Amino acid sequence: MIKIWSMKKNEDAAAKRKPKTSAAQIRVQKDLTELELSSTMKTHFSDPADLLNFTLTITPDEGMYKGGAFVFSVNINTNYPHEPPKVKCTQTGRQIYHPNVDLEGNVCLNILREDWKPVLNLNSVLVGLQYLFLEPNADDPLNKEAAEELRKNREQFLHNVKLSMRGGSIRGVQYDRLLVQ
Amino acid sequence: MATEVLTNGDAQAADWPDRYYHVDQILDRPGPRTDPSFMAGDGVKDFLRSQCKILVIGAGGLGCEILANLALSGFKDIHVIDMDTIDISNLNRQFLFRPKDVGKPKAIVAAEFIMNRVPGVKVTPYYGKIQDKDDDYYMQFNLVICGLDSVEARRWINATLVNLVDPENPESLKPLIDGGTEGFKGQARVILPTITSCYECSLDMLNKPTAFPICTIANTPRLPEHCIEWASVLEWPRVFQDKKLDTDDPEHIGWLYKTALARAKEFKIEGVTWSLTQGVVKNIIPAIASTNAIIAASCCNEAFKIATSSAAYLNNYFMLIGTDGVYSYTFEHEKREDCPVCGGEALDISISRDWTVDRLIEMLIEKQDIQIKKPSLSTATKQIYFQAPPQLEELTRPNLEKKVSELVEDGDHITVTASSLPFNLTLRVKYV
Numbered sequence: 001m002i003k004i005w006s007m008k009k010n011e012d013a014a015a016k017r018k019p020k021t022s023a024a025q026i027r028v029q030k031d032l033t034e035l036e037l038s039s040t041m042k043t044h045f046s047d048p049a050d051l052l053n054f055t056l057t058i059t060p061d062e063g064m065y066k067g068g069a070f071v072f073s074v075n076i077n078t079n080y081p082h083e084p085p086k087v088k089c090t091q092t093g094r095q096i097y098h099p100n101v102d103l104e105g106n107v108c109l110n111i112l113r114e115d116w117k118p119v120l121n122l123n124s125v126l127v128g129l130q131y132l133f134l135e136p137n138a139d140d141p142l143n144k145e146a147a148e149e150l151r152k153n154r155e156q157f158l159h160n161v162k163l164s165m166r167g168g169s170i171r172g173v174q175y176d177r178l179l180v181q
Numbered sequence: 182m183a184t185e186v187l188t189n190g191d192a193q194a195a196d197w198p199d200r201y202y203h204v205d206q207i208l209d210r211p212g213p214r215t216d217p218s219f220m221a222g223d224g225v226k227d228f229l230r231s232q233c234k235i236l237v238i239g240a241g242g243l244g245c246e247i248l249a250n251l252a253l254s255g256f257k258d259i260h261v262i263d264m265d266t267i268d269i270s271n272l273n274r275q276f277l278f279r280p281k282d283v284g285k286p287k288a289i290v291a292a293e294f295i296m297n298r299v300p301g302v303k304v305t306p307y308y309g310k311i312q313d314k315d316d317d318y319y320m321q322f323n324l325v326i327c328g329l330d331s332v333e334a335r336r337w338i339n340a341t342l343v344n345l346v347d348p349e350n351p352e353s354l355k356p357l358i359d360g361g362t363e364g365f366k367g368q369a370r371v372i373l374p375t376i377t378s379c380y381e382c383s384l385d386m387l388n389k390p391t392a393f394p395i396c397t398i399a400n401t402p403r404l405p406e407h408c409i410e411w412a413s414v415l416e417w418p419r420v421f422q423d424k425k426l427d428t429d430d431p432e433h434i435g436w437l438y439k440t441a442l443a444r445a446k447e448f449k450i451e452g453v454t455w456s457l458t459q460g461v462v463k464n465i466i467p468a469i470a471s472t473n474a475i476i477a478a479s480c481c482n483e484a485f486k487i488a489t490s491s492a493a494y495l496n497n498y499f500m501l502i503g504t505d506g507v508y509s510y511t512f513e514h515e516k517r518e519d520c521p522v523c524g525g526e527a528l529d530i531s532i533s534r535d536w537t538v539d540r541l542i543e544m545l546i547e548k549q550d551i552q553i554k555k556p557s558l559s560t561a562t563k564q565i566y567f568q569a570p571p572q573l574e575e576l577t578r579p580n581l582e583k584k585v586s587e588l589v590e591d592g593d594h595i596t597v598t599a600s601s602l603p604f605n606l607t608l609r610v611k612y613v
Contacts, residue, residue, distance in 0.1 A: 001228060001323055002356075002490045003218050021561045021596050023340060023381055023521040026605050030598040033557035033568045043570040049563070079333050082384060104419050106395060113392040118385050140396040 024080045028052060031122040041126060052076040055090065058130055059180055064158055065133040068165045068178040070096060072107070072129060084116035085125060095175045097164030099136045099147035103173065107132070108142045145171060196301060204255055207491050216490040225489045229255050233488050236322040237261045238311055238338060240287040242468045243328025243360050245277045246477030248291055252299040254485050260305045260322070263288040274470035311338055316345055319355065324488060326358045326480050332387065335359060339372065339380035340522045346375045356487050360480040363466045365503035367476040370514070371483050371495045374523065378497065378514045381522035390464050405445060405452035409461040412440035428463045437462060472503060519603030526551070527607040532585060534612045538566055539581040545597065551606065553599040560589055560596070586612055
């Protein structure tokens with residue numbers, strides 16, 4: 001058997017390390033504790049011992065969605081950061097009027113799927129989500145009708161957003177009241 | 182136990198004259214490039230044939246080739262782990278299996294086949310997950326070869342072998358040879374835990390699984406794959422709510438296939454089939470028998486060289502690209518300082534049992550040689566103090582006043598992360 005040991009540099013005893021913490025776990029700790037949450041974003045851990053599952057509430061203070069509160073679930077699996085976190089909009093009843101979020105709560109954000117890279121982190125995901133509320137994107141629609149409206153008639157779209165957040169109904173879809181008091 | 186019975190019944194047959202004639206050409210004399218520690222002749226043969234214990238992880242496409250190669254080059258104590266059972270679609274390349282074996286555990290059938298075919302070789306199978314086994318189990322081997330198809334399993338075995346290294350015990354360093362194939366491409370690498378770059382160091386080199394923009398899937402499908410993703414990503418959760426999709430359940434795949442087919446018809450897309458559906462949701466890349474054979478041969482060649490010191494081993498990454506002709510490239514993949522598994526710094530700290538968490542943090546901040554701002558601390562099982570997000574900061578704040586010794590046992594590790602650290606710092610706490 002080849003003598004590998006001699007290749008090992010003389011490290012002091014401090015090199016002894018046997019953390020039982022997995023790489024994914026350490027990475028999540030690093031990502032979470034370095035989150036730069038603005039006043040418009042809030043995380044909630046229903047089980048604080050479980051860092052892999054939490055919710056994020058976004059309350060935009062500018063733009064068309066100002067005054068609303070939007071809740072997302074964030075689920076990270078043990079293959080993070082090789083795989084992106086799974087993010088879904090989880091309003092009660094899950095109805096939100098947004099071109100990039102469908103009525104099931106699926107979110108169309110490139111870095112959550114096709115453009116995810118391990119160098120991205122939870123902060124990038126949170127910033128990306130926040131951006132969706134400042135700049136809804138009509139080119140990548142999930143809610144086609146909302147996107148159509150945004151493209152054709154911005155005024156009407158704005159009206160619909162306000163109406164939806166008050167709990168009104170648009171084209172037969174009843175939306176959830178999402179305005180914060 | 183059953184070994185004797187299974188070795189073609191004839192114990193004498195185990196070592197007939199010139200059985201290893203060709204292998205012995207290499208082992209009987211040193212060459213110009215052999216390692217100085219090479220013990221030509223009986224010394225090295227005895228190690229290879231009666232002492233060396235090797236573990237093969239995976240008994241699939243690569244695993245079958247690896248097991249056969251090892252047995253025929255003179256390894257006699259082989260262990261094999263695999264959690265899968267044999268599927269009919271495996272039979273075209275996993276040549277240790279026959280139609281009658283469909284449904285049986287791969288590890289067990291492969292072990293029996295090798296023992297029947299190659300006299301004197303003992304193959305010990307384990308039908309289950311690598312995660313079932315503890316450090317003591319992995320400690321018994323001289324070498325580990327992986328023929329896996331999952332990133333997750335590779336990350337696990339890599340981290341386990343890196344953490345196994347004990348600076349006071351040379352035996353704890355187990356060379357890991359990792360093979361992998363994807364269609365006509367493949368790679369073989371030698372990982373010397375804590376010495377060379379590890380699997381985690383190269384995680385960013387991986388091809389990411391193909392994913393399509395969710396809006397394309399939802400609105401403008403153009404490919405059969407878009408229809409299948411629509412069925413699995415959007416329709417399944419909508420229709421079945423919280424029921425989890427099991428990609429190994431034929432009924433689930435059947436439902437996806439039906440749903441995707443209907444979608445494809447609506448958009449006039451052709452090509453949705455059962456096997457494509459299964460391929461897309463399980464992320465299957467067609468396996469090519471010859472790629473497996475080349476990569477397995479390369480892995481076993483490395484195992485042989487490392488076990489015998491008969492020649493210089495691979496340093497440390499060999500890639501094969503067979504898509505256009507046959508191209509291969511070998512290079513040294515470098516260790517990453519900020520690798521979460523083999524990188525990062527470790528510190529021994531001796532503190533008094535009266536020290537509070539707050540005081541420990543202060544010490545970390547003041548320590549000139551580490552220079553960290555705003556450290557967050559945890560053990561493997563609990564959070565000690567988190568700087569963010571606010572909910573966790575508030576929740577862990579009371580710990581600042583507590584004594585470290587109430588939260589961490591003597592000799593235990595604390596994982597420290599901070600934005601100023603490349604990845605993390607491990608503290609080993611001793612109380613004085």
